Amino acid sequence: MTYSKRTKGIHAGVRRSQFGELSEAIFLTQGFDYPSAEAAEARFQGGTGPDEFIYARYGNPTTAMFEDRMASLEGTEDAFATASGMAAVSGALTSMLQSGDHVVAARALFGSCLYVLENVLARFGVDVTFVDGTDLAAWKAAIRPDTKAVFFESISNPTLEVIDIAAVAALAHAVGATVLVDNVFSTPTYSRAVEQGADVVIYSATKHIDGQGRGLGGVILGTQDFIRGTVEPYMKHTGGALSPFNAWMLLKGLETLDLRVRAQTATAAALADALADRSDLQRVIYPGRADHPQAELVQRQLGAGGTMIAIDVGDKDRAFKTLNALQIARISNNLGDAKTIVTHPATTTHERLPQDQKDLLGISAGLIRVSVGLEDPEDLIADFTHALNA
Numbered sequence: 423m424t425y426s427k428r429t430k431g432i433h434a435g436v437r438r439s440q441f442g443e444l445s446e447a448i449f450l451t452q453g454f455d456y457p458s459a460e461a462a463e464a465r466f467q468g469g470t471g472p473d474e475f476i477y478a479r480y481g482n483p484t485t486a487m488f489e490d491r492m493a494s495l496e497g498t499e500d501a502f503a504t505a506s507g508m509a510a511v512s513g514a515l516t517s518m519l520q521s522g523d524h525v526v527a528a529r530a531l532f533g534s535c536l537y538v539l540e541n542v543l544a545r546f547g548v549d550v551t552f553v554d555g556t557d558l559a560a561w562k563a564a565i566r567p568d569t570k571a572v573f574f575e576s577i578s579n580p581t582l583e584v585i586d587i588a589a590v591a592a593l594a595h596a597v598g599a600t601v602l603v604d605n606v607f608s609t610p611t612y613s614r615a616v617e618q619g620a621d622v623v624i625y626s627a628t629k630h631i632d633g634q635g636r637g638l639g640g641v642i643l644g645t646q647d648f649i650r651g652t653v654e655p656y657m658k659h660t661g662g663a664l665s666p667f668n669a670w671m672l673l674k675g676l677e678t679l680d681l682r683v684r685a686q687t688a689t690a691a692a693l694a695d696a697l698a699d700r701s702d703l704q705r706v707i708y709p710g711r712a713d714h715p716q717a718e719l720v721q722r723q724l725g726a727g728g729t730m731i732a733i734d735v736g737d738k739d740r741a742f743k744t745l746n747a748l749q750i751a752r753i754s755n756n757l758g759d760a761k762t763i764v765t766h767p768a769t770t771t772h773e774r775l776p777q778d779q780k781d782l783l784g785i786s787a788g789l790i791r792v793s794v795g796l797e798d799p800e801d802l803i804a805d806f807t808h809a810l811n812a
């Protein structure tokens with residue numbers, strides 16, 4: 423029987439101890455007690471079943487529950503949990519690449535992802551070509567017969583451009599390249615990335631999966647071959663393991679993920695509509711609106727607009743005044759949280775980008791990124807209306 427994601431988010435991957443605890447247990451142990459010297463030897467020789475652990479850097483029962491639940495939700499064979507979203511991004515890329523390899527990546531990336539691709543991989547002799555992710559001709563021109571991997575965020579931060587997973591995957595697969603998708607803004611709730619052609623799906627679990635701003639986590643999802651053959655040997659020796667406590671926190675987050683993301687999406691749609699009615703804004707970008715440049719792709723790929731909005735209020739002065747006048751929405755840089763969060767990317771998350779890059783990516787001085795939370799939609803609309811009128 424196949425269950426929906428909403429059901430899997432609550433039950434998939436559960437391992438119960440001899441006590442039959444209903445809520446998932448936190449196994450705060452880094453080591454495991456072997457029944458005999460022979461058993462220890464057998465485990466180190468690789469004879470480990472799903473419930474035979476060696477050391478928490480390699481795996482832990484609570485972490486394994488989170489991995490199995492995520493793999494079930496995303497529809498992949500396996501998953502590896504990591505200490506943060508960036509441990510997942512860097513681990514997935516570094517575990518599979520070597521000096522001389524060629525990678526094509528979308529230019530509109532989360533700052534730290536850009537750093538890994540542009541600075542870290544380059545230092546190890548990996549050649550990275552950046553393209554405008556929405557331009558299929560650019561992908562086609564950049565992908566070479568020897569391209570090893572393509573990497574992109576399925577919805578870009580902060581301007582919410584959507585990249586066509588199926589179309590990019592078709593180009594990449596034609597040359598045998600691996601397709602890695604950072605899927606944070608799409609969320610596991612709306613993702614169908616694997617059926618659309620992604621080989622590896624990556625989440626910062628810090629965002630919607632925790633959803634309550636408590637701690638860091640990440641996950642790499644893919645085939646058993648990729649996860650256990652490529653990712654695990656790299657991760658377990660380089661140390662980006664997720665803590666069992668955070669794995670437990672994320673398991674609790676997954677129980678309510680579907681409800682939260684759908685409620686936040688409904689509120690985001692209502693807020694975007696209310697904002698789009700105003701004549702004093704330069705831009706209101708919401709993937710779920712019919713006026714989004716890729717509205718058709720959004721419906722085909724995700725079926726919903728998600729929890730993020732971007733608005734351009736004209737200039738930095740008005741952006742700061744608006745941020746400062748908001749009473750419910752908090753000024754921060756997390757996203758996917760129960761609390762509505764507003765960010766001024768040009769002076770915070772994307773501050774380090776040179777002006778020509780900001781211009782290229784549409785990160786204007788008046789741009790505000792809104793991560794819509796779980797508050798009452800009417801209260802939020804009133805908060806933004808009041809702040810924009812101030």
Ligand SMILES: *Cc1c(COP(=O)(O)O)cnc(C)c1O
Pocket residue numbers: 506507508509511532534535575579604606607626627628629638639640
């Ligand atoms: C936040 C984020 C990351 C990094 O995740 P951390 O958990 O903060 O390390 C990577 N990619 C995207 C798109 C993100 O939003």
